Amino acid sequence: MSDSMNTSRKSVKTYVPAYQKEEWQNHADELDMSQSEFVRTMVQAGRKGFEPIDEEPDSTGSDPGGNALEDRVLELLSGDTFSWDELLEAVSDDVESRLDETLEELQANDRIRYSGRDGGYTLVGDHDGD
Numbered sequence: 001m002s003d004s005m006n007t008s009r010k011s012v013k014t015y016v017p018a019y020q021k022e023e024w025q026n027h028a029d030e031l032d033m034s035q036s037e038f039v040r041t042m043v044q045a046g047r048k049g050f051e052p053i054d055e056e057p058d059s060t061g062s063d064p065g066g067n068a069l070e071d072r073v074l075e076l077l078s079g080d081t082f083s084w085d086e087l088l089e090a091v092s093d094d095v096e097s098r099l100d101e102t103l104e105e106l107q108a109n110d111r112i113r114y115s116g117r118d119g120g121y122t123l124v125g126d127h128d129g130d
Contacts (some may be wrong), residue, residue, distance in 0.1 A: 046072070114128045 016024075028038035073093055076082060082090065103121065106112040115122045 019080070026077075046075075 024038060024042075025035050028035045031038065033041070069091060073087065076087065076090055103112070107114070110124055111123055112121050114120070
């Protein structure tokens with residue numbers, strides 16, 4: 001383990017519907033894990049589906065291109081029934097947060113800007129007159 005890796009523990013709080021907490025607890029019990037250990041493990045496993053892809057997509061596997069959307073939908077539906085809107089919210093929340101952070105970072109680095117005149121985001125220096 002790297003000396004620079006901080007292994008001290010910090011608390012993370014989140015709020016979920018009661019039915020979901022109960023499902024997580026039942027699943028953790030089945031796996032002989034504490035609920036904290038279960039949530040930590042599931043978050044880490046879920047993050048792997050959102051890693052950037054640096055190489056050409058691999059279309060030979062069961063998850064071409066590394067897109068974990070199918071796995072995420074199946075994981076969600078394994079515990080309950082979801083409406084279209086609920087599924088959309090569950091799978092898009094992380095993408096929305098990541099897009100917001102990325103846009104903020106790109107603007108802070110002066111690589112893009114929001115242009116009301118152009119009706120959205122644009123590359124800095126991308127248009128004549130910039």
